[in-house]
Amino acid sequence: MGKSKFVAIYTDLCEKIHNQLIAAGDLLPTENELCEQYQASRETIRKALAMLSRNGYIQKIQGKGSIVLDLSRQNFPVSGLTSFRELAGHSKDKWQTTVHQLVLIKPDDHLKMLMNLQKSQPVWKVIRSRSVNGEAVILDKDYLIQSIVPMLTADICEHSLYDYLENELKLKIGFAKKEITVEHANEEDKRLLAMNHDTHIVVVRSLVYLESAEFFQYTESRHRADKFKFVDFARREHQ
Missing domain, CATH: 3.40.1410.10 (Chorismate lyase-like)
Structure with missing residues (x-):
């Protein structure tokens, strides 16, 4: 998948987090679930998740998945x-x-x-x-x-x-x-x-x-x- 695909997935997940459709403290869907949801490859999903992690939206926790961080103070x-x-x-x-x-x-x-x-x-x-x-x-x-x-x-x-x-x-x-x-x-x-x-x-x-x-x-x-x-x-x- 091209760059625009993982950026589009990243943007969509950002919007869901900002609109509290995915709340702080919740786990994101698994990589397999995200692959199915966005009709994307695992590599594309991992790029989107890496971008979320890098920009402070999620924290990956071994054995649990990706937990959404509290963004209420970010501007x-x-x-x-x-x-x-x-x-x-x-x-x-x-x-x-x-x-x-x-x-x-x-x-x-x-x-x-x-x-x-x-x-x-x-x-x-x-x-x-x-x-x-x-x-x-x-x-x-x-x-x-x-x-x-x-x-x-x-x-x-x-x-x-x-x-x-x-x-x-x-x-x-x-x-x-x-x-x-x-x-x-x-x-x-x-x-x-x-x-x-x-x-x-x-x-x-x-x-x-x-x-x-x-x-x-x-x-x-x-x-x-x-x-x-x-x-x-x-x-x-x-x-």
């Missing part, structure tokens, strides 16, 4: 590469994406340094705000190398950028390097976000690579500080 993950659409799909709130800018640019010296570009390669610049229940609380600024992502449209950026990259362009997104800082809100933040009386913003900067270790995207995600708690799930790797 916005720092680790992992989860698209905004996937996160919003697990939320009970109403989320909306607004595309403010989509343009092909020649990067300036600062952007070339950030993206480690050797020459002025054309780069897509995408600016989007994310609103929850009508209030803009996240500003995402994405820069993607055009030689890897030849075409983008506003509809793609409003719908799901990663869905397009993975399922249409067949790119295999591998990993990201991230840094998190707290900074003074700038004029763009104040113009595009509902800042109220907030003066600071939480900024998550990411360098995103394909599975081949080829760099293709720089992202700056700017969050209104009062709206999100950032969480991580750490798993001890045994030797």
Whole structure:
């Protein structure tokens, strides 16, 4: 089975856990039952379960199976590469994406340094705000190398950028390097976000690579500080 199959199974199980159709403390169905339920191979099911385990949804217990962990305190993950659409799909709130800018640019010296570009390669610049229940609380600024992502449209950026990259362009997104800082809100933040009386913003900067270790995207995600708690799930790797 292809990557999209185990990701689809992973997403479906995530939704069931978030909607408490499978409650914290419950055991997931056995691998054989999941194979039958999803009409998938054991290898595909194991990939989906490994992804659930890696992202903190389940804990495998020898002789018992996979137990669902309590997610009630998790909100916005720092680790992992989860698209905004996937996160919003697990939320009970109403989320909306607004595309403010989509343009092909020649990067300036600062952007070339950030993206480690050797020459002025054309780069897509995408600016989007994310609103929850009508209030803009996240500003995402994405820069993607055009030689890897030849075409983008506003509809793609409003719908799901990663869905397009993975399922249409067949790119295999591998990993990201991230840094998190707290900074003074700038004029763009104040113009595009509902800042109220907030003066600071939480900024998550990411360098995103394909599975081949080829760099293709720089992202700056700017969050209104009062709206999100950032969480991580750490798993001890045994030797």
